[in-house]
Amino acid sequence: MIIIYNSDSGFTKKYAEMFASATGMKAYGLTDNIPQNEKAVFFGWVFADVIKGLSKAKKKANIKAIVAVGINENSEKNTKRLQQSNITQNSPLFYARGGVDFSKKHGIQKFLLSVVLKSQCKKKAKTKEEAQQIWEETKTKGIDFVDIKNLQPLLQWYQSQN
Numbered sequence: 001m002i003i004i005y006n007s008d009s010g011f012t013k014k015y016a017e018m019f020a021s022a023t024g025m026k027a028y029g030l031t032d033n034i035p036q037n038e039k040a041v042f043f044g045w046v047f048a049d050v051i052k053g054l055s056k057a058k059k060k061a062n063i064k065a066i067v068a069v070g071i072n073e074n075s076e077k078n079t080k081r082l083q084q085s086n087i088t089q090n091s092p093l094f095y096a097r098g099g100v101d102f103s104k105k106h107g108i109q110k111f112l113l114s115v116v117l118k119s120q121c122k123k124k125a126k127t128k129e130e131a132q133q134i135w136e137e138t139k140t141k142g143i144d145f146v147d148i149k150n151l152q153p154l155l156q157w158y159q160s161q162n
């Protein structure tokens with residue numbers, strides 16, 4: 001089994017590499033020269049509930065498990081929505097919280113991300129000023145939730161396969 005990942009700003013790649021070093025599996029980017037028709041675990045970043053690259057990965061490999069990497073909190077509701085918006089029926093779907101790096105985002109993606117995060121800042125803050133402060137901090141420092149603990153359910157699934 002191999003790992004295939006599709007990452008835009010690097011967080012999904014970090015998870016794929018963590019999983020590779022935990023299992024000894026080889027990780028390939030979606031545009032790399034991937035060996036044909038291998039069994040694979042696919043890691044893709046989430047864009048408006050769509051797991052980016054999943055349909056392309058399915059054409060290149062036999063996808064046995066899917067890991068969606070997004071900024072939302074991990075919850076049953078979030079996973080259900082991802083299952084409804086993506087064709088995941090034949091493989092288990094795992095979720096790992098990624099991050100945000102504004103320095104790597106441009107144009108429409110940067111704009112959309114700003115809209116979502118600004119509204120989250122408003123929800124967190126008690127006053128307009130506090131919301132603005134949290135937003136400024138998010139913009140400059142970014143957010144990084146990447147943690148091997150978030151891959152625990154996937155690692156358990158992987159061990160059960162062997």
Ligand SMILES: Cc1cc2nc3c(=O)[nH]c(=O)nc-3n(C[C@H](O)[C@H](O)[C@H](O)COP(=O)(O)O)c2cc1C
Pocket residue numbers: 006007008009010011012013045046047048049050069070071072097098099100101105108109110112113
């Ligand atoms: C335009 C845009 C839309 C996004 N939509 C979602 C979303 O619907 N759900 C979610 O959980 N995260 C969403 N995200 C957050 C990304 O999935 C998150 O930043 C992820 O860690 C990016 O992974 P990458 O660094 O591998 O590209 C969105 C990000 C961008 C830029």
